[in-house]
Amino acid sequence: MSQDYRTTKTTVSLLNYHxxxxxxxxxxxxIHEVETHLQQLVQEICLEHDWNIVAMEVMPDHVHLFLNVLPTDSPTEIMAKVKGITSRRLRQHFEHLNHMPSLWTRSFFVSTEGNVSSxxxxxxxxxxxKRG
Known part of the structure; x- marks a missing residue:
């Protein structure tokens, strides 16, 4: 059972958000190209902000993203960046997404690792x- 501990100058942390x-x-x-492009964008955003993707799954109507982050990054800030950047870039790239007033809902679910293992x-x- 390996954990990805994050180290800064003064902090060692293990913060995993689902x-x-x-x-x-x-x-x-x-779906299709939108799904693929979204995954690429999320990977780029996470790399730029030093967030480690533990797991990501894009479903037709929702996204699961499991990240290992530093304690200086709040869940609200993470979602604001992920949703803001992906919305803008996906809508620029896929014209059919522009018929929606915004790509993402304003809400999101987040949980920490807690009692459930990574x-x-x-x-x-x-x-x-794989579920039917």
Whole structure:
């Protein structure tokens, strides 16, 4: 059971957040090229901000994102950056997404690792598409 501990000059931390966020009206627009482009964008954003992706699964009407982050990054700031950047870039790239007033809902779900292990959350996310 390996954990990814993050180290700064004065802090050693293990902060893992499980995010779930949805397109506006829970529309099933995260498919085909949109899904692929969204995954690439999230990877770029996370790399730029030094967030480690433990697991990510894009479903047609929602996204599961399990991140390991530094304590200086709040869940609200993380979601604001992820949703803001992906919304703008996806809507620039895929014209059919512009008919929606905004790509993402204003809300999101977040939980910390807590009593559930990282492996359990990762397995849950990875098995989302296998469910019938």
């Amino acid at each position: 995010f779930v966020f949805c397109p506006r009206y829970r529309r099933k627009v995260l 492996e359990t959350i990762q397995r849950y996310i990875e098995n989302q598409k």
